[in-house]
Amino acid sequence: MRGFPAPGPGLLPSRSSPSPRPVTGLLVLPGPPPLAYAESLNRFFIHPFTRAASPMTTPVESTPAAEPSKGYPAQARRTLSGIKPSGTPHLGNYLGFLRPALEMQATHQSFYFIADYHALTSVRDAPALRESTLDLAAVFHALGMDFDRHTFFRQSDVPEVTELAWILSCITPLGLLHQAHAYKDKTAKGEEINHGLFAYPVLMAADILIYDSTHVPVGKDQKQHLEITRDIAQRFNFLYGDTLVIPEPTIAEDVATVPGLDGRKMSKSYGNVIPLFGDPKQTRKTVMKIVTDSKGVEEPKDPDACNVFALYKHFARPEEQAHWAGRYKAGGMGYGEIKQALFDAMERELAAPRERYQAARQNTPLLEGILEKGAEKARKVAREVLGRVKQKVGLG
């Protein structure tokens, strides 16, 4: 695969050269990194997020999600993230994305959306797609998204994103997409692959770049997509001059990969999920199915090697965690007890939002109204950024 072209003389000059060859998560760039990106961006236009445009030529690192970002003025921090309406949201979505993302509303201007175009790569049932979209709108409502101060929308209500995706497609090396995990995994399994799945990372790059996003809170499984996004944005900027903001991933280390019932990553495709707002009786039964080792009640156990404790620690207070960790190690504790404690701790946090969710889910006009209002706000930004891009590439 070919790398990026070296930046031309005077373009994106290096501030602290000599620099090592910049390495992204996926590509080795042949030229010096665009270290003066922020300054050069200023030369072209006044942009509210110039600080966000600092070069990201190192591999994506995990950072604490809710920590205020260093070096960004508050008004320049814009988080963006999305979730696919392709089934019931689960605890992996909640702990890895929803909870940290919604906490970031306090420090960042937030854009969150329902990725229904992305869902089309696998969902073939139109009514189910509509229902899952409303489910997610109700989830964000229930978890306290502030729809007035922030922007929440349905991806397909901003069709400009597909226009940007096409423009980005035209500068995306095929080799970059051949490396994408989702595509590679399906190919390895001999499964049928559609073009949408192959081009998935380009649409995701468009999602992020069209809102001048500075931070993208996601679980670890999306890390490669963010690396591809940054590679595409850097390539665009090399080719056309500084235009796109290079975003930072925000992967909360402790919840980067939330385990499912069997200890593998919690995922719809593994069938190992605990639904976020399921019926409590059913949820309790599901919690009781979490796989543990076969140690007897009296034997000492290791909390750090236990799938139940791995979930429990995200819902428990520090003193509760310490208490149960002690009981594991002392012996005399059965796994049924800690499973019950997990269920209780989940209920403490999720019972009230679940009620709000159920009420909102009955109120389709409320949910449609939320989505409509969000789409209007999102489109305004998307049109502005797309206009900037089209002008650069010679369209219109």
Ligand code: TYM
């Ligand atoms: P999706 O719908 O698969 O998942 C939504 C979010 O939940 C996180 N997540 C997890 N985190 C930790 N542990 C787990 N077991 C777990 N399972 C899911 C995911 O990492 C994700 O953050 N491609 C995206 C949607 C998308 C998007 C975007 C995200 C489309 N465009 C632009 C960010 C920016 C997806 O399919 O997420």
